[in-house]
Amino acid sequence: MYERKILPYLNCGLDLVGEVLYGKWKLRILWFINEGHKRPSEIQRKIPDVSRRVLNIQLKELEEHELVCRTIYPVMPPKVEYNLTDFGRTLIPVIQTIGLWGDEHEERLRHVIMKQFREVVSSL
Amino acid sequence: MYERKILPYLNCGLDLVGEVLYGKWKLRILWFINEGHKRPSEIQRKIPDVSRRVLNIQLKELEEHELVCRTIYPVMPPKVEYNLTDFGRTLIPVIQTIGLWGDEHEERLRHVIMKQFREVVSSL
DNA sequence: CACAATAGGGATAAATTTCTCCCTATCTGA
DNA sequence: TCAGATAGGGAGAAATTTATCCCTATTGTG
Numbered sequence: 558m559y560e561r562k563i564l565p566y567l568n569c570g571l572d573l574v575g576e577v578l579y580g581k582w583k584l585r586i587l588w589f590i591n592e593g594h595k596r597p598s599e600i601q602r603k604i605p606d607v608s609r610r611v612l613n614i615q616l617k618e619l620e621e622h623e624l625v626c627r628t629i630y631p632v633m634p635p636k637v638e639y640n641l642t643d644f645g646r647t648l649i650p651v652i653q654t655i656g657l658w659g660d661e662h663e664e665r666l667r668h669v670i671m672k673q674f675r676e677v678v679s680s681l
Numbered sequence: 682m683y684e685r686k687i688l689p690y691l692n693c694g695l696d697l698v699g700e701v702l703y704g705k706w707k708l709r710i711l712w713f714i715n716e717g718h719k720r721p722s723e724i725q726r727k728i729p730d731v732s733r734r735v736l737n738i739q740l741k742e743l744e745e746h747e748l749v750c751r752t753i754y755p756v757m758p759p760k761v762e763y764n765l766t767d768f769g770r771t772l773i774p775v776i777q778t779i780g781l782w783g784d785e786h787e788e789r790l791r792h793v794i795m796k797q798f799r800e801v802v803s804s805l
Numbered sequence: 806c807a808c809a810a811t812a813g814g815g816a817t818a819a820a821t822t823t824c825t826c827c828c829t830a831t832c833t834g835a
Numbered sequence: 836t837c838a839g840a841t842a843g844g845g846a847g848a849a850a851t852t853t854a855t856c857c858c859t860a861t862t863g864t865g
Contacts, residue, residue, distance in 0.1 A: 559850095559851070561797070561798075561850085561851080562849090562851090563824095563850070564798065565794060568730075569783070569784075570779075571709050571712065571780045572783070573786075573787060573790040573791065574779050574780070574783040575705070575708070577793070579703075579705075579852095580852085581703075581852075584695045584699070585693070588695065597813090598810075598812080606690045607853090607854095608855075609812090609813085610813085610853085610854075610855080610856095611852085611853055611854070613813060613814075614852095614853085621793065621796065622793045622794070623789075629812090632811095633811085633860090633862055633863095634811035634812080634860095634861060634862055634863085635811050635812045635813090636811075637811085637812060637813090644786070644789065647786070650778075651779055651782045652695070654774075654778045655694075655695060655698050655779070656695045656698070657694065658694070658698060658771070658775045659694025659695055659696070659697040659698040660694035661694075662697075663694060663697060665747075666697040666698070666700070666701065667697065669701070669746045670689060670691065670700045670746070672745065673685070673745065674685075674688065683821070683822080685820085686821090687820070687821090687853095687854095703822095704822085720841090720842095722840080722842080731823090731824095732824055733842090733843085734824075734826095734843090735822085738822090738844095756832095757831050757832055757841085758830090758833085758841035758842080759830085759841050759842045759843085760842085761841085
């Protein structure tokens with residue numbers, strides 16, 4: 558596994574949050590787990606763009622940060638479930654706030670984000 | 682400048698927000714601008730860990746995403762001010778929510794984040 | 806038997822972000 | 836004159852994150 562060489566900056570609440578939520582898919586992973594999609598394969602079906610490998614890595618990080626917990630059922634084929642911890646559950650309103658802002662401003666966001674691609678990709 | 686090779690995933694509000702806020706210092710840059718620290722040199726004094734180079738880059742991205750606007754005063758030595766746009770201002774409550782969660786759980790967050798470093802760095 | 810589904814990880818490459826070093830310019834003050 | 840403050844950017848390295856490919860194992864199904 559990759560081992561960090563530079564210590565994180567933890568000067569304020571925003572930094573602390575960044576450390577645990579900084580990850581391309583983490584917000585959505587947490588969101589979908591909260592919605593009841595607990596098994597890795599389910600989550601991946603909800604987020605087809607993540608590779609299985611990266612999904613595993615981000616789930617493990619979320620687990621290390623005690624936002625989710627992993628339950629292994631000793632059955633075959635294997636079954637694993639991720640659930641929010643109490644701690645992780647406190648994050649849901651925050652994620653909701655973020656997602657809501659994104660939804661409210663979807664059109665404008667899509668516009669400003671795609672600006673930089675409009676010259677490059679004209680075939681859309 | 683770096684030119685992205687992979688198109689972003691914009692499936693939901695969370696993705697859209699990620700595209701404009703994903704950046705190591707962006708949340709705090711926006712926060713400090715909102716608090717009245719508008720000049721690059723002021724911002725850097727508030728966030729000593731960013732290099733000036735990266736601060737410039739992230740400011741420019743925020744500007745391209747229409748969250749801040751840049752005003753140049755034709756004086757010498759040069760004076761530049763960044764201000765939140767109306768759009769950027771709508772983000773402040775969201776950032777506040779995020780930061781508040783971080784502050785409320787500061788101790789625990791610090792604990793889980795530093796877990797991975799405790800073995801490596803014993804001199805703290 | 807061959808294949809899909811399940812969960813997960815190693816090795817490695819590629820993409821992306823961040824950092825470091827150095828350069829331009831102008832004015833003020835010691 | 837020299838140092839420092841101001842704003843900004845190029846080139847290239849380093850750090851970090853994400854992606855791709857391939858492998859293990861077991862059970863059930865066609």
